Amino acid sequence: xxxxxxxxxxxxxxxxxxxxxxxxxxxxxxxxxxxxxxxxxxxxxxxxxxxxxxxxxxxxxxxxxxxxxxxxxxxxxxxxxxxxxxxxxxxxxxxxxxxxxxxxxxxxxxxxxxxxxxxxxxxxxxxxxxxxxxxxxxxxxxxxxxxxxxxxxxxxxxxxxxxxxxxxxxxxxxxxxxxxxxxxxxxxxxxxxxxxxxxxxxxxxxxxxxxxxxxxxxxxxxxxxxxxxxxxxxxxxxxxxxxxxxxxxxxxxxx
Numbered sequence: 689x690x691x692x693x694x695x696x697x698x699x700x701x702x703x704x705x706x707x708x709x710x711x712x713x714x715x716x717x718x719x720x721x722x723x724x725x726x727x728x729x730x731x732x733x734x735x736x737x738x739x740x741x742x743x744x745x746x747x748x749x750x751x752x753x754x755x756x757x758x759x760x761x762x763x764x765x766x767x768x769x770x771x772x773x774x775x776x777x778x779x780x781x782x783x784x785x786x787x788x789x790x791x792x793x794x795x796x797x798x799x800x801x802x803x804x805x806x807x808x809x810x811x812x813x814x815x816x817x818x819x820x821x822x823x824x825x826x827x828x829x830x831x832x833x834x835x836x837x838x839x840x841x842x843x844x845x846x847x848x849x850x851x852x853x854x855x856x857x858x859x860x861x862x863x864x865x866x867x868x869x870x871x872x873x874x875x876x877x878x879x880x881x882x883x884x885x886x887x888x889x890x891x892x893x894x895x896x897x898x899x900x901x902x903x904x905x906x907x908x909x910x911x912x913x914x915x916x917x918x919x920x921x922x923x924x925x926x927x928x929x930x931x932x933x934x935x936x937x938x939x940x941x942x943x
Contacts (some may be wrong), residue, residue, distance in 0.1 A: 742938030755785030
């Protein structure tokens, strides 16, 4: 058995160099691979294709996923959901499974409805109305849920809008993901038991400044990887002599 992930995107909302933060998590056992997506920025199919080629998972596409987890609604995280939902409905002919917190789900359809709730067809432009359920199987959870081989736990974070941090467990291994958050020692403690932790770092405010992560114990920093950092991010300049590994876009990481 194994648990790993491909860093499909590693950049922040303003990056000119990288796709937005997005992970494709794989659990593999004797029955083969199972995939779970964390967040869905645009252009998600291009991200899957490129990440799959780099990480030796050629052909990785929407159809391969058990579902996805949505951490919050700032546009750099769900901007690919319209295409994700349309592809499921028209190409795969099944709704897309979306796991998220009730506070995130509350506003999901209102964000997507302007482009998805009414579609025009034929020269007469006949209106066909759609609901969220036509495209998405939204499954809300507050503490813990399961999907295929994955057990997903969540905890709300300190951010501008409702946001959830995650742990994803399968095959006896656990990946922790901070999601977008101000520095929160209680959240770090919650993630600390994971075998590998992906933590955001950015300019502060509703995000986590790198010097606060650099001050964590060495054993915790050793199993931490950085994501959603700004272009030109240089941890050595910020805090000389410390080191937390930055994720590389398209690379596979074994938990």
